[in-house]
Amino acid sequence: MHIKNRSEATSITSRYIYMQGGNIMSATEDTWLHTEASQLSHVAWLEQPLFVAELDGEDVYLQVLESDQECQLVSHHGREMMSVLPAAQADLLARALQLSHWLRDHQYCGRCGQATQLHKSDYGMHCETCAHTQYPRLSPCVIVVITGPKGILLAHNTRFPAGRFSALAGFVEAGETIEAAVHREVREEVGIEIRDLEYVGSQSWSFPHSLMMGFMATYESGEIQEDGIEIDEADWFNPDCLPDLPPKFSIARQLVDIGLAKSV
Numbered sequence: 001m002h003i004k005n006r007s008e009a010t011s012i013t014s015r016y017i018y019m020q021g022g023n024i025m026s027a028t029e030d031t032w033l034h035t036e037a038s039q040l041s042h043v044a045w046l047e048q049p050l051f052v053a054e055l056d057g058e059d060v061y062l063q064v065l066e067s068d069q070e071c072q073l074v075s076h077h078g079r080e081m082m083s084v085l086p087a088a089q090a091d092l093l094a095r096a097l098q099l100s101h102w103l104r105d106h107q108y109c110g111r112c113g114q115a116t117q118l119h120k121s122d123y124g125m126h127c128e129t130c131a132h133t134q135y136p137r138l139s140p141c142v143i144v145v146i147t148g149p150k151g152i153l154l155a156h157n158t159r160f161p162a163g164r165f166s167a168l169a170g171f172v173e174a175g176e177t178i179e180a181a182v183h184r185e186v187r188e189e190v191g192i193e194i195r196d197l198e199y200v201g202s203q204s205w206s207f208p209h210s211l212m213m214g215f216m217a218t219y220e221s222g223e224i225q226e227d228g229i230e231i232d233e234a235d236w237f238n239p240d241c242l243p244d245l246p247p248k249f250s251i252a253r254q255l256v257d258i259g260l261a262k263s264v
């Protein structure tokens with residue numbers, strides 16, 4: 001996926017993503033990049049197709065269809081599609097989902113309350129009344145797998161399905177460094193201290209606008225004490241005894257796999 005300015009969307013061929021009611025509309029999961037623009041009605045907050053990014057030499061546009069009209073296509077959930085698409089397509093879909101959610105939620109100016117319009121050239125919603133422009137929100141989020149003498153530390157979040165364990169994660173607070181956020185989240189959620197933070201990589205997680213920053217860390221001290229609010233169970237795991245893990249395409253799983261390789 002190649003992100004470029006909206007004014008640079010000049011490729012000869014274009015593709016279109018149709019969204020309706022927050023889902024992707026296509027005949028099958030493989031045919032979600034349409035060759036023609038949809039002739040159905042668009043939502044008022046996105047009247048023209050919005051350039052998302054270039055993929056394999058083609059400019060891809062997003063169209064959001066009014067939900068009170070019949071669309072002769074099947075509705076696919078974005079997160080489920082991302083789990084089966086090649087990485088570049090999944091990234092593009094993540095960006096389209098994130099932009100659409102953000103545009104839907106910023107139809108009014110956060111400063112003066114008047115209606116906003118899509119900025120002429122930027123990815124932003126502009127208010128003609130007070131000249132304020134809002135840009136797509138990103139929420140930095142840290143995620144960490146901790147290695148220790150008994151294996152890797154994974155936790156069951158109260159929002160997870162039963163039996164699913166993953167890395168610890170949480171949002172960076174205003175005014176906080178990323179590193180401090182990792183230490184704080186671990187302390188808050190499981191009550192232990194860590195050391196030797198190692199940055200691994202990042203992943204855009206568009207549900208709805210997180211930017212996940214993945215770390216490995218080493219256990220330092222303390223006994224596991226779940227917070228009982230977000231985390232109801234946490235434990236050390238090794239390759240011989242694993243719970244249900246997050247999906248392969250997630251950065252959480254990438255961290256888990258690094259941790260397991262280290263603990264062999």
Ligand SMILES: [Zn+2]
Pocket residue numbers: 109110111112113114127128129130131132
């Ligand atoms: Zn305004």
